[in-house]
Amino acid sequence: MSVWDLLSDHTVRVVLLGCTMTGAVSGALGCFAYLRRQSLVGDVVSHSALLGIVLAFWIVYGVTGQGNRSLMVLMPGAFVAGLASLLLTRRIQRGTRLKEDAGLGVMLAIFFGTGMMILRYLQRASPPIPGRAGLDHYLFGMAGAMTRADLWMIAAVGSAVLIAMILTWSRLKIITFDQQYAAGLGLSVNGLEVLLLTLIVLGIVIGLQIVGVVLMISLLVAPAAAARQWTHSLGVMVWLAGFIGGVSGAIGGLVSAIGPSLPTGPIIVLNVTAIVALSMALAPKRGLVSKWRRRKVIHVD
Numbered sequence: 222m223s224v225w226d227l228l229s230d231h232t233v234r235v236v237l238l239g240c241t242m243t244g245a246v247s248g249a250l251g252c253f254a255y256l257r258r259q260s261l262v263g264d265v266v267s268h269s270a271l272l273g274i275v276l277a278f279w280i281v282y283g284v285t286g287q288g289n290r291s292l293m294v295l296m297p298g299a300f301v302a303g304l305a306s307l308l309l310t311r312r313i314q315r316g317t318r319l320k321e322d323a324g325l326g327v328m329l330a331i332f333f334g335t336g337m338m339i340l341r342y343l344q345r346a347s348p349p350i351p352g353r354a355g356l357d358h359y360l361f362g363m364a365g366a367m368t369r370a371d372l373w374m375i376a377a378v379g380s381a382v383l384i385a386m387i388l389t390w391s392r393l394k395i396i397t398f399d400q401q402y403a404a405g406l407g408l409s410v411n412g413l414e415v416l417l418l419t420l421i422v423l424g425i426v427i428g429l430q431i432v433g434v435v436l437m438i439s440l441l442v443a444p445a446a447a448a449r450q451w452t453h454s455l456g457v458m459v460w461l462a463g464f465i466g467g468v469s470g471a472i473g474g475l476v477s478a479i480g481p482s483l484p485t486g487p488i489i490v491l492n493v494t495a496i497v498a499l500s501m502a503l504a505p506k507r508g509l510v511s512k513w514r515r516r517k518v519i520h521v522d
Contacts, residue, residue, distance in 0.1 A: 233478045236364045239372050240470035240489060243428040246379040247437075248444030248466025250386070250424040252459045253417055255445035256397055260438070261322060262418070265310070265329045266303035266425045267437035271336035273302025274359050274429070275343060278352075288352025292371040292430055295359075296378075299426040306332050307418050333434075362433035362486030364474060375427045382423045385416075393417055394455055431470075432486040440466060443493040450504035469493040 254262055277298025282288045289295075310324040319327070343353050355366065386393065395403040396413045404410050425437055432440050448462035473489030502509050 230478075232365070233474075235367055235369060235372050236478065236485065237471055237474040239367050239375050240364060240431055240474035240485065241467045242375050242379050242470075243431050244440060244444070244466030244468070244470030244489065244493075245463040246382055246424045246466075247428055247440045248448075249383065249459045249463035250421050251441040251443075251445040251466075252448065252455065252462050253393065253397055254421055255442055255449065256455070260442045261325050262307065262421065263425060263441035264438040265306055265325045265332075266422050267429065267434045267441075268329050269306035269332035269336075270299035270303045270426055270429055271340065271359065271434045272332045273298035273300065273336075275336055275339040275356070276302070278356060279339065279343060282350055282352070286351075288350050288356075290352060290356060290366075291368070292374050292427075296374065296426050296429075299429060300422055302332060302336075303422040303426060304419060307422070308415075311414075358433070359429055360433050360435055361484065362429070362431050362436065364431045364477065364485035367430060371430065378423055378427050382420050386420060389413070389416065397455070432489060436486050436490050439490040439493060440469075443490075443497050444469070447493070447497040447500040450500040450507045465493065465496055469496065 251263065254260055274295045277295045278288055278290065280298075281294055306328040310321065310328050313319055313324040313327070314321050340357060343350055343356060346353075355363065358366065392403070392408055392413050393416075395406070395408065396410055396417070400410050403413070421441075425441060428437055428440055444462040444466040445458070447465050448458045451461060452458050469489050469492040472492050473485055476488050476492075477483045477485040500508070503511075505511055
């Protein structure tokens with residue numbers, strides 16, 4: 222089957238567009254987490270989101286008597302749980318002697334552990350809960366289950382996140398590099414911190430159905446790490462990371478469509494990991510090859 226034949230299939234087009242948009246949004250937002258040395262934030266949010274997913278499913282089942290696994294129903298729960306884990310971490314950090322990384326580790330254990338416990342309960346409940354089948358796919362992603370409604374949800378949330386990032390670009394740039402300078406300018410550092418965390422959480426939760434809570438951290442950080450090797454400009458880095466994430470998502474979706482037994486999420490992660498490796502090796506100024514050549518020239522001279 223040719224690529225054009227695959228693209229004529231409605232399901233394949235939906236998956237490709239969803240993977241591309243998710244990769245682009247996550248890659249662009251990941252630059253701020255990467256530069257602020259908060260890559261663990263993405264891991265905590267993605268794992269904590271599992272608790273929100275299963276609680277949202279459980280609440281809908283309790284109200285309607287029927288489980289619902291659509292992204293439109295579960296994403297609000299994932300967003301609330303992910304943001305709550307970060308806000309609680311900030312609260313613990315300020316009210317105790319725990320450092321940020323320790324607080325993030327505690328929140329990850331609590332939220333993810335509780336989410337796994339509820340997930341197992343829902344899967345083993347008797348009588349069986351209608352619609353529970355496939356709920357565990359959010360652990361590693363299930364892009365093939367994406368619907369047109371899910372695609373529109375990803376497009377709407379992703380567009381809103383990128384627009385908000387553009388509108389607040391100068392402020393986000395300042396707090397990323399110098400919070401004290403931002404405070405001196407009279408900017409609300411705490412408010413901007415919460416805004417940035419909110420945008421990152423939204424960028425993560427829209428990709429949970431595709432990549433899953435376990436691997437989502439790769440799609441957030443890896444494109445930024447690759448883009449950083451090629452430029453010193455934040456603007457160029459954000460655009461390049463978004464491009465890398467989008468291309469990785471598109472290739473992953475296409476490869477998984479060609480080989481039906483190949484999971485989309487892991488393929489996307491492998492693609493972006495390969496790009497990181499190539500960037501670290503071939504980047505003109507920061508790459509390993511460039512550094513080796515400079516050392517060789519110095520040694521010869």
